Amino acid sequence: MTQPSVKQVWEWLETIPDPEIPVITIVDLGIIRNVEFDGDTCVVSVTPTYSGCPATSMINMDIETCLRDHGLTKIELKQQISPAWTTDWMSDSARAALEKYGIAPPQPAGGPKRCPRCGGDHLEKLSQFGSTPCKAQWRCQDCLEPFEYFKCI
Amino acid sequence: MAVDKDKLLQFLLRIGDSTLVLSHRVSEWCGHSPILEEDIALANTALDLIGQSQMWLGYAAEVQGEGKSADDLAFLRDAWDFRNVLLTELPNGDFGRTLLRQFLFDAFQSVLMGRLIKSSDETVAGIAAKASKEVAYHVERSADTVVGLGDGTEESHKRMQQALEYLWPYVGEMFESDEVDAAMAEAGIAPDPASLREEYDALVGRVLAEATLTIPEGKFAHKGGRTGYMHTEHLGHLLAQMQWLQRAYPGCEW
Numbered sequence: 001m002t003q004p005s006v007k008q009v010w011e012w013l014e015t016i017p018d019p020e021i022p023v024i025t026i027v028d029l030g031i032i033r034n035v036e037f038d039g040d041t042c043v044v045s046v047t048p049t050y051s052g053c054p055a056t057s058m059i060n061m062d063i064e065t066c067l068r069d070h071g072l073t074k075i076e077l078k079q080q081i082s083p084a085w086t087t088d089w090m091s092d093s094a095r096a097a098l099e100k101y102g103i104a105p106p107q108p109a110g111g112p113k114r115c116p117r118c119g120g121d122h123l124e125k126l127s128q129f130g131s132t133p134c135k136a137q138w139r140c141q142d143c144l145e146p147f148e149y150f151k152c153i
Numbered sequence: 154m155a156v157d158k159d160k161l162l163q164f165l166l167r168i169g170d171s172t173l174v175l176s177h178r179v180s181e182w183c184g185h186s187p188i189l190e191e192d193i194a195l196a197n198t199a200l201d202l203i204g205q206s207q208m209w210l211g212y213a214a215e216v217q218g219e220g221k222s223a224d225d226l227a228f229l230r231d232a233w234d235f236r237n238v239l240l241t242e243l244p245n246g247d248f249g250r251t252l253l254r255q256f257l258f259d260a261f262q263s264v265l266m267g268r269l270i271k272s273s274d275e276t277v278a279g280i281a282a283k284a285s286k287e288v289a290y291h292v293e294r295s296a297d298t299v300v301g302l303g304d305g306t307e308e309s310h311k312r313m314q315q316a317l318e319y320l321w322p323y324v325g326e327m328f329e330s331d332e333v334d335a336a337m338a339e340a341g342i343a344p345d346p347a348s349l350r351e352e353y354d355a356l357v358g359r360v361l362a363e364a365t366l367t368i369p370e371g372k373f374a375h376k377g378g379r380t381g382y383m384h385t386e387h388l389g390h391l392l393a394q395m396q397w398l399q400r401a402y403p404g405c406e407w
Contacts, residue, residue: 051283052204081208082279084286127190128294129197137190153286 004070009035009042012070019058020132023101026059030089033080041074042067047085050133087152098150103135106152115140116147156340161274162216163236163333164343166226167379168265169209170237173227174388175258176202177395178245187248194294198255201287208280228399232389239378240323242388249302249309250316256295257320260356261327263292264349273341296360303364310365317366325374328353 013035014027026032034045044063048056060077067075087106095105104112114121120142127137135148179199186192210223240258245251266288269281303313328350337343361368377383398405 048204048283050201050204050287051208052200052202054200081283082275084279084283127194128290129190129194131193133197133200137193151290153290 003037003040004072006035006037009044009067009072012066013044013063016059016062016066019055019062021098021101021103023097024090024094026063028091028094028097030087030091031059031085038076041076042072043076043078045078045080047080049085053133055132085153087150102147104138104147104149106150108152110152112138112147112149115143115145117145118143156274156342157336158216158218160333160336161342162213164337165209165213165216165277166236167238167333169206169213169223169226170235171241171258171379172202172209173206174235174237174391175241175255176200176206177391178241178243179251179255181245182248182251191248195251198291198294201291205280205284205287208283212276212280224399228396232384232392233381235384235388235392236379236381237388238323238326239375239385240320240326242378242385242391243320243323244387246316246319247312249312250319252295252298252302253313253316254320256292256299256360257324257357259288259292259295260353260360261349262288264352264356265344265346268344268349272343277342299360299366300364303361303366313364314366317361318369321369322371322373322375325372326376326378329374329376329379331380 010027010032013032014025016026018024018026018029029049031047031049032044033047034043036043044067046056046060046063063077064075090106098105099116102116104114104116107113111125112123115123118140120140122141124139124141125136126139126146129135130137130148134151136151137146138149139146176199179195179202182192182195183199184192186195206227207223210226214221214223214226238258240254243254245254263285266281266285269277270285272278272281299313302309304310305313328346330345330347334343334345338345358368375385378385
């Protein structure tokens with residue numbers, strides 16, 4: 001096959017959902033740092049969200065599977081630690097998708113702005129940690145529902 | 154001036170082994186915590202710590218240059234090759250003691266990572282930048298819990314004071330300096346640990362005061378973990394559990 005363009009590879013990567021939060025893609029999440037061709041090898045640089053996040057290896061496998069399905073055979077995945085991932089790299093569309101899905105998007109203030117269910121702003125933190133390393137547990141005192149907050153780092 | 158490779162390796166093992174051993178200790182709580190939120194929090198903390206160990210030990214293996222991986226270093230070394238501080242290998246005790254140990258270590262990490270971000274070694278600075286974001290969460294939570302339990306009921310206060318008396322003699326080791334630290338400081342890779350003590354004491358003193366706990370007066374410090382001179386009898390048992398699968402089925406993957 002003829003070598004696809006870097007732009008084409010990005011478009012393919014944009015179809016890969018995050019394994020834990022399927023409403024956003026791994027590109028939305030901001031963890032794909034670079035795509036380039038080294039000769040005929042497609043090199044994708046990925047940065048982990050949290051250093052021990054178990055989804056990292058699954059994401060790498062999904063990237064490889066996706067690119068192979070599109071006919072690429074020489075693929076190299078690079079782990080890029082620096083600069084450290086920050087939620088600032090998350091796209092606006094991803095933030096909106098998160099909220100619609102019931103996860104409050106990250107805020108620079110360090111806590112959720114409003115309840116993703118009822119929009120209430122009387123909120124309390126239940127725990128610094130949630131079902132994945134990137135989330136914390138909060139509760140809305142207006143609708144009394146617990147919800148997850150995507151931590152701002 | 155190029156830094157002595159063996160000393161850099163020792164420095165990396167000291168951090169990487171400390172996070173690895175503590176990660177294993179914290180993971181022992183999985184499924185046993187008093188409430189679900191705490192169980193999840195402890196498991197998440199263990200996960201972050203193991204992620205950090207992967208980075209530190211991965212770099213240590215690279216510096217060592219014998220073609221080994223972070224996994225090889227974690228699973229195929231014996232107790233006498235580990236360089237973690239003794240504090241991290243101590244048994245969990247009750248929930249309060251576990252969280253107090255966590256706080257005493259998190260506070261150290263938060264001070265150390267803040268300095269390592271400016272390391273002259275780019276890889277060390279990169280790992281520290283990544284780890285420091287996680288450490289900030291850890292220390293916030295462990296400090297909150299220490300205050301909650303210390304300034305809690307009569308029973309929880311009593312247990313936290315006992316835990317502090319048990320753990321405090323293991324704090325001093327983190328600030329020990331030897332020729333490895335001197336070489337790191339000279340090369341601008343890491344600060345002399347002794348220089349972190351003031352900032353640490355300010356942070357820990359403030360939280361323990363709020364927790365209504367009294368820091369023991371004695372200056373005695375148990376040592377020997379970070380130099381590898383002598384670990385406690387607890388490390389061997391921990392490693393037996395952590396390493397047995399790779400020892401019994403070498404190279405096993407799934």
